[in-house]
Amino acid sequence: MNIFKTKSYYKFSRNPLSVVGLIIVTLVVLLAILAPYITPFPEHVGPFTDFANKSKPPSWKYIFGTDKIGRDIFTRVIFGYRISLILGIVVLSIAVPIGVTMGLCAGYIGKKTELVLMRITDIFLAIPALVLALSVIGLLDRPNLLYTMMAVSMAWWPWYTRLIYNLTRSIKTEGYITAAEIMGASKLHIMFREILPNCLPSLLTKITLDLGFVILVGSSLSFLGLGIPPPSPSWGSMLSIGRSYLYRIVWYGIMPGIFIMMLVISLQFVSKYIQRISKSNNS
DSSP: GGGGGGHHHHHHTOHHHHHHHHHHOOOOOHHHHHHHHHOOOOGGSSSSGGGTTTTTOSSSSSTTTTTSSSOBHHHHHHHHHHHHHHHHHHHHHHHHHHHHHHIIIIIOHHHHHHHHHHHHHHHHHOOOHHHHHHHHHHHHHSSSSSHHHHHHHHHHHHHHHHHHHHHHHHHTTTTHHHHHHHHTTOOOIIIIIHHHHHHHHHHHHHHHHHHHHHHHHHHHHTTTTTSOOSSSSOOOHHHHHHHHHTTTTTTHHHHHHHHHHHHHHHHHHHHHHHHHHHHHHHH
């Protein structure tokens, strides 16, 4: 089947915001993968100093200028894409399977299983994600990328449990679920082969939208000094340091902020398109 002749592709191509969002997201992924090869100063990612070129304004040599110790901001911002995407993908890879499994079990099995799982979920949902992540990191030895991913994952799985739980409760009353039960299908088969595929449109929409929010939370933790520590090029830590020099090195704090905004908004555009397509397919 030619994807360029499908109805979904036609709808997508007629939505300019979705097209722009997908182009930017694709470009971000390529930049993250090729960062060591396309950045002019990859050695500036680590512990590097060049005081002779500190606080340089944007120029042909330094596209986004340099920071207070002479590191190229463009190079560090591009490598920041790699760290942010790793954070978002790993967090969702942990949170989604946990949340989906608990939501399916609570929604389909019901009774005491539903009571226990949903009360645990409600407890976690009562605590804001950023506050919970801060608390988890505060209990650990020192902040780093691994601890940040663990902390944000613990704060994110309840949202998927609640989503899949609500979808499962509505789907399990359908006729084909009753037919599968009459034919002797196991609970695992019904949950993962019958119910879960019908949850995928809503699940994919939330994953796309949450990827941007996870990156924002990770950047917020780094901004507060509890995320990825220097000299790693985390957008949050770059913003935190840049705010102290906002009136002298304007480009230091502005550039990471612009790139965060571009990525999050682009993911929202793509998410809105997926949501629109899933609604049209269900109608």
